[in-house]
Amino acid sequence: MKEKIIELEELSRKLEPARAGREALQQKANMYSNHFIDKLPDEPAYTAYEKETVNRLLDDQITDEGADADEVLSIFSEQVVPPGLNLSSGRHFGYIPGGGLTTSAVGDYLAAITNRYAGVYSSSPGAVALETRMINWLKNLFGYPESGGGYLSSGGSHANLTAIVAARDSKKLKGADYSRAVVYITEQTHHCVDRALNIAGMSECVRRKIPMDHQFRMRTNLLDTAIEEDKEKGLFPWLIVASAGSTDAGALDPLDEIAPIARKHNLWFHVDAAYGGFFMLTQKGSNILTGISESDSLVVDPHKGMFLPYGIGALLVKGPNVLSWAHRFEASYMNDTKVDSGIYSPAEISPELSKHFRAVRMWLPLKLHGVAPFRAALEEKLLLAEMLWEKLSDTKQIVTGPKPQLSVVMFRWEPFGDDSANDEVNKKLHKLFLEDGRVFLSVTTIDGRFYFRAAVLSARTHLADVDLLLKVLHEKMDSLREG
Numbered sequence: 001m002k003e004k005i006i007e008l009e010e011l012s013r014k015l016e017p018a019r020a021g022r023e024a025l026q027q028k029a030n031m032y033s034n035h036f037i038d039k040l041p042d043e044p045a046y047t048a049y050e051k052e053t054v055n056r057l058l059d060d061q062i063t064d065e066g067a068d069a070d071e072v073l074s075i076f077s078e079q080v081v082p083p084g085l086n087l088s089s090g091r092h093f094g095y096i097p098g099g100g101l102t103t104s105a106v107g108d109y110l111a112a113i114t115n116r117y118a119g120v121y122s123s124s125p126g127a128v129a130l131e132t133r134m135i136n137w138l139k140n141l142f143g144y145p146e147s148g149g150g151y152l153s154s155g156g157s158h159a160n161l162t163a164i165v166a167a168r169d170s171k172k173l174k175g176a177d178y179s180r181a182v183v184y185i186t187e188q189t190h191h192c193v194d195r196a197l198n199i200a201g202m203s204e205c206v207r208r209k210i211p212m213d214h215q216f217r218m219r220t221n222l223l224d225t226a227i228e229e230d231k232e233k234g235l236f237p238w239l240i241v242a243s244a245g246s247t248d249a250g251a252l253d254p255l256d257e258i259a260p261i262a263r264k265h266n267l268w269f270h271v272d273a274a275y276g277g278f279f280m281l282t283q284k285g286s287n288i289l290t291g292i293s294e295s296d297s298l299v300v301d302p303h304k305g306m307f308l309p310y311g312i313g314a315l316l317v318k319g320p321n322v323l324s325w326a327h328r329f330e331a332s333y334m335n336d337t338k339v340d341s342g343i344y345s346p347a348e349i350s351p352e353l354s355k356h357f358r359a360v361r362m363w364l365p366l367k368l369h370g371v372a373p374f375r376a377a378l379e380e381k382l383l384l385a386e387m388l389w390e391k392l393s394d395t396k397q398i399v400t401g402p403k404p405q406l407s408v409v410m411f412r413w414e415p416f417g418d419d420s421a422n423d424e425v426n427k428k429l430h431k432l433f434l435e436d437g438r439v440f441l442s443v444t445t446i447d448g449r450f451y452f453r454a455a456v457l458s459a460r461t462h463l464a465d466v467d468l469l470l471k472v473l474h475e476k477m478d479s480l481r482e483g
């Protein structure tokens with residue numbers, strides 16, 4: 001048996017290359033990473049693809065012997081990365097961009113190498129303390145009390161789901177109550193909220209969509225009336241979900257007006273600030289986000305407004321006990337982890353047990369850069385969006401959506417008097433943008449009409465990128481005019 005063990009050890013030790021092997025791999029990965037970042041300004045924001053070509057990856061061979069690092073990196077750089085949207089590009093204006101700061105990627109690398117377990121305090125107290133430090137920093141930013149809590153999630157959808165569960169449990173809703181339970185949202189509420197209700201087992205609950213004003217903001221007088229009416233009908237108004245920056249229009253519900261309505265009717269007030277929350281760092285943002293501190297829970301995504309690579313959201317709650325109640329557990333193999341640390345461990349207040357040590361990817365950029373460049377970048381995005389909106393509004397035949405409250409600009413080309421002819425020409429314009437690839441815009445439908453959306457949020461989006469967007473737009477409109 002000993003001989004067998006020694007023979008197996010020899011092979012299994014291949015999993016941990018010696019220093020020279022590690023350095024060689026790190027050097028190759030580093031060279032590729034730096035080349036990737038250096039080339040970004042010249043790279044397309046979108047690369048059209050054939051699914052037959054991309055799906056060849058499904059036949060990628062995983063062998064017993066393993067492959068050469070150069071060969072593997074070339075598959076990654078030539079087949080995996082290029083097709084589709086270049087999310088690292090400053091000319092990505094689609095959906096909600098982020099960025100992918102290098103300092104955060106290095107944080108991920110350190111977290112992975114040290115593999116500290118940020119789930120329970122007794123295992124890696126430093127890791128749990130750092131996660132808690134990030135939550136406390138966020139609590140302070142949003143005016144949440146010291147007694148509040150929260151956790152770093154994989155993203156906004158996961159954090160919104162946990163918020164729904166917290167709201168459900170805090171109002172002591174049971175299965176028999178779900179069909180009477182009413183949640184107040186708008187047409188602009190992110191679809192992950194609806195999905196979270198389904199995942200939480202509450203698909204029967206009533207979704208009351210409150211009408212919006214011309215800026216796509218919840219009309220709070222109608223919210224109040226709807227709650228009164230639902231009570232009279234014998235329903236159970238339970239939860240208000242406000243958007244602090246809706247995905248489609250970048251709209252900001254009037255949080256300071258919603259808070260007293262929630263209090264008056266004793267409803268849980270949740271704010272989905274996944275996109276808009278970090279504008280709180282700016283003067284304009286903190287002025288227009290007033291009322292956010294009055295919420296019972298809020299979601300904010302560092303992988304959006306802090307420009308971090310994908311994989312980090314955050315949930316804050318006023319009363320963390322409701323999270324610990326929802327995620328309570330008993331397991332004999334965990335008894336030794338129950339220590340009196342004075343802080344919650346993420347495993348006690350969130351669905352994950354073994355988890356990625358996410359705090360490092362947020363902490364490292366904050367520590368190394370300081371807050372000022374984040375504030376500047378966010379203020380820059382607000383101004384770029386305003387400038388883009390003004391230039392588009394001044395362009396003949398371009399119809400713009402409302403002046404951006406944050407950094408999403410909606411517009412469409414209207415060369416014809418007829419809506420459906422205009423829809424058709426905008427669809428052609430969209431196709432030309434995709435074929436060209438220098439600039440990526442996503443599209444949506446507002447009041448049945450096709451609209452382009454330019455969401456300015458990538459850390460790498462600057463003046464020249466917005467100018468290029470306008471240049472490409474004019475070029476493509478000219479080419480369609482020429483037919």
Ligand SMILES: Cc1ncc(COP(=O)(O)O)c(C=O)c1O
Nearest residue numbers: 096155156157190192247274275
């Ligand atoms: C307002 C809003 N809420 C929630 C989400 C979902 O977040 P995630 O994609 O991180 O799961 C998004 C994503 O764009 C969003 O914009």
